[in-house]
Amino acid sequence: MNRIAISDVRKTFQLKPGQSVVIDGHASDRIPVLSGVDLDIRKGEFITLVGPSGSGKSVLLDIIAGLTEPSSGFAAIDGHKVTRPHQETAYVFQQYALFPWRTALQNVEYPLEVRGVGRAARRVKAQHFLSLFGLTGFEDRYPSQLSGGMQQRVAIARALSTDPEVLLMDEPFAALDAQTRDILQSELLRIWEQIKTTVVFVTHSIDEAIFLADRIVVMTARPARVKESIDVDLPRPRDIEIRNSAAFNAYRARVWDALREEVRKAQQDWALASAYNA
Amino acid sequence: MNRIAISDVRKTFQLKPGQSVVIDGHASDRIPVLSGVDLDIRKGEFITLVGPSGSGKSVLLDIIAGLTEPSSGFAAIDGHKVTRPHQETAYVFQQYALFPWRTALQNVEYPLEVRGVGRAARRVKAQHFLSLFGLTGFEDRYPSQLSGGMQQRVAIARALSTDPEVLLMDEPFAALDAQTRDILQSELLRIWEQIKTTVVFVTHSIDEAIFLADRIVVMTARPARVKESIDVDLPRPRDIEIRNSAAFNAYRARVWDALREEVRKAQQDWALASAYNA
């Protein structure tokens, strides 16, 4: 059975009074974001999601997480329709979403705390995950005292600390330096290969998308559907060197091809070619 | 004369009561972040700043922007010590920092407004910059109604709208999809070549750092100093294809070399190799 089933999910946002958007030439106060997303994800599969900025990737993750209700259609986990956040789902947000009143350690402890894990046990576990992400010594620091990359690492540690069965990650590595990013990609794969969590990972980096995925899902421009689903047949475990392989290059070209048109569509009325008047 | 002069800048943060950090084996409640940064930036120069996560890049930009006071040393613009934000400096923050109570258009209008630009003029200008970044039709949307990438583009439009002489950018393209990122990189260079603003650009992408820069400044691990300053002698205007050139590859290797040790240092006590206990 599929772990996650997404069936004809549509989502339309109601704008606030006074706002409007022009769609097909006439004004409307509703903005369609997802227009029939169908996607089945196997247990233990690692999916990466790519698509133009503003296409609806974050909204789709919100729906899988049970945080936003689709306007029609549904997402299901293990055959059960998602109507609220699922105990076994963890979510790393694009904007970190750490609690500013908790220290790094207390932030990582949080999901364990609400699951009733004992004080000592959760402290050990949280410390373990912080050290895993190079944050030993920063346990009692508040988010405002950490750099952007450190905050993002705390957020990932927090998501992993509950050993989730479904892991939703929204551009988790965007704020990291190149080498840390490489290390964490490898580390994420290593962890994933041990626990075989089902992962849905949004990224803007095509290299990252290929390197991590069992399957790359390319979304269309808004209103989004699944444009293409590309199986990545690269051997595992994968080494960083694999990026220089011919197979990797072929995938790069394929994803790029699928994406190019959508990004262009999304930028249809961009004025980027216009002259700059200083 | 140099547009920006940074002279022996040091910055130490005082921790909050109860917090401590272990430095060289003994506990302290002060964390040194910058330890003597010297850097001169010519008028019209495009500098990119790379360094490990948490090394102090954002803090350095804050100091140039006049938002944080160095513990010792100083930053100067046009020979005048920076003690407050400079009228001709614009700053794109790592966390967007849009005003949630203003629409996209009103956010871009903001810096014009506080400079006393008339209502009609600033509206035209703001609309121009929004269209430049593909946000036509989203003028009256509040930040909470925009995707991450859209928010970041609004933030960039806001910074450019005042034709700043010094432009500080902290990972401005991190939240963008790959192709949008490529387009905006080229577009930024095109704009820059017209107005020859002095740019200090923090990035985690080595490719981006090389593609954009006149000079790449590599920072050490915390407490940070300038490790190396690499002049990029690639012809301008640059095309996206330049990345496949041998010269580009050589720079890639050089930056990577300079960075590798620092990132390793920053990760000294990382437990990434540790076994994962699921």
Place this chain on the structure above:
Amino acid sequence: RAADKPEVIRIGSTAPGHLKFILYRNKKLLEQEFAKDGIRVELATFDGGGPASVAIGSGAIEFTYIGNNPSLRLGATGADVKAIGLSSWVPSNETLIVVRPDSPIQKLEELKGKKVAVLTGTVRHSTFAKALKDTGVSIKDVELLNIGIESSGPALARGDVDAIVESTGPAQKLVDAGGARVLFDAGVSGKKEWAVPHVLSVNGAFARKYPDIVARLLALDIATARWADANPEETIQIFVKETGSSEKAVRSTYSDGKFWQDPKLTDEAIRSLQGEEAFMADAGLLKGKVDYDKWIDRSYYEAAQKKLANN
């Protein structure tokens, strides 16, 4: 020698009502009298004698028509205030003592050891003490609760207090509404010597500066007192209308169509005030002593009479 005229004359009194004050208000007598000189007149009702005393003592107002207890206390502080006449000297002291309709209490002396609501330091308080003493009970043997009718009424209804000592007006209303029974009416069973005059006072500084204005006001005061006695029906109607008191209560207070409004500070009146002062000191309701020579000033009354005689 008369200084420039004042801009405004402010007169304070306490609710429910000093009769002459109410007649002024109703018939705009003072306004008419002083309008010809371009002097404004303001009539203010105070929430008790205390604030009114502060106001006149500090010069925030010029005249007061208030009870003898607060007047004596103010006199004892040595504040620059002169007693220049009487507001009234009504034999009943306008005091009723009421109990619940179903109360077993039938006689005043049965209040011994009971809870009684009375506003501390008012004329009612002193009248109650005298009435009790007359039956051989000390007021110290009664548990006094310092609350007004708006609270004591509900408390009586609940049985939290056993009796209320109040002004005739509101107390009679409570009786009329079936909420209480009269235990003791000072107007009927009270002794004449319990009654102590209420006082008309003036701010000292004002009086020294505008003696003629003070005399004119007193002249009008005398005339008003006479008018009331000459027109009893109209006076009662005005009083009832202005205060909302029950007509029955008003008639019983001013029985025989006499209103007791003559402002003259007779020796008898002063002796009565002195007696009250002694009583208050004894009951712990007064600190200090009143210097009558300093406090009482009859010169304005005399000037007023001259004015009236000349007219």
Place this chain on the structure above:
Amino acid sequence: MTLATDKSTDVPPRLWWNRPAFLPSPSTLRQAIHTIGLGLPALLVLALLWEVAPRLGWINAIFFPPLSQVLAALGDMIASGLLARHIGISLERAAVGFLLAVVVAIPLGLLMGRYSLFEKLSDFLVQTLRNTSQFALLPVFILVLGIGEASKIAITFYAAVFFLLINTIVGVKSVDPLHIKAARSMGTSDWDLFRKVILPSAVPSIVAGARLGVKSSLFSVIAAEMLAAQSGIGYLIQNASLMLETDRMYAGILTLTVIGFLLNYALVAFEAQATRWRASEDKGLA
């Protein structure tokens, strides 16, 4: 807790901009009707209780007359024009005092919230005054300002000013530091920082203070008018209370409650308008 559904509010686009700002938008109106529909039942129960309790003798009817009787008294007072005259006077007093408080407290609060040195210099004084009952200051007001309008307005001012002040300070302090940082980086002057960044952020807190302040000003009018008044709703209530005319007394109190209630919702509507961007930010979230 299950997922909340998006609440569709089908508004003709752009209408909001064409409409004068002081008129409620159709969606605001629609929402108001919704709010009233849900809020009314509890009120009606209260009204019923008020009618029934005295009638059935649960509570003494002399001191707490049934609602119908109070409304009858209110009707008389309205018909005779008595109420209108006295209310007008009281509202003017409360309004002047309250507006003075707004004019003083908001700038002062912005300064105290923003500049810690300024706050430290003045905080003790403010806290001392704030913790001194206006009851206690009444004699001082009389001594300094007399018993005229000035004193009454001073009392309503004093009653409102600290609510506004404290909540303005709290509002200023809870502004996101990142927004201040961003504004400062764009060369925002101190003056613009207050107007364009701190004030919009602090509006909810300030409005909460204003809601408390309005109520307090209004109530303190009663106190002020009892002190030495010849007019005003406080005088009316006091008089009725002393004469045990409880129906008239409650009619006066009811009037005050209704006025306070209406002012409260006027402020709530103002806040909703001023924080439109925030409204239903988590639309579609459970």
Place this chain on the structure above:
Amino acid sequence: MTLATDKSTDVPPRLWWNRPAFLPSPSTLRQAIHTIGLGLPALLVLALLWEVAPRLGWINAIFFPPLSQVLAALGDMIASGLLARHIGISLERAAVGFLLAVVVAIPLGLLMGRYSLFEKLSDFLVQTLRNTSQFALLPVFILVLGIGEASKIAITFYAAVFFLLINTIVGVKSVDPLHIKAARSMGTSDWDLFRKVILPSAVPSIVAGARLGVKSSLFSVIAAEMLAAQSGIGYLIQNASLMLETDRMYAGILTLTVIGFLLNYALVAFEAQATRWRASEDKGLA
């Protein structure tokens, strides 16, 4: 405006954790001394004015005696043990009423702030009660609760509860929706959401409400004790006022002010502790 300097607070590391939570940390103490040093001058000016104004005849000394005379009276009252007895009684009454208000208002406010349906159902009722002067409810309190302790406590309760309620609601509504989203994604139960996310976010606003509520409870004790009390500081003040013993009256008022002042700073310290993470978030920023 130039750049602010980092304020060094040299605290031995970890000390805060070793110390019982109820003791102020050395840095808190140090800061307190700093605050007092800066705050005192304005207070001293006020005190001087109080001493000098009556002495020079700017204000009538009989009704507003100089500070020294008031302090002498206060000294007498302290020496005789009179003050301690009456204050104890009053504080107990205020404390019981206030704590009851906390217990009622915070859960209710959390619910009203979070569930808009619940708020809509109850808001009208709450606003009606809130806008009804407690003065008006006095007869009702007496009829229902009598004139004993219950009534007095009810009055102090009523005086505090709406401040706490309104500010709790505001606090809840200003929680960052992203934090709620994150918490919900981690499977937080409604109960934990209140305890671990909404409450910590709402603390500053709730404490602001508590500061207003404490003051209001305390003041309303005066009012309550004027209603048929034979003890308590309100009774003391009332008595002194009646007897025109203004020095004793102001001594009582001063005592109340000092108590309110101290409670206020206790709450401020509590808030500082509870929002340590927020304190000087923009340290080093101008």
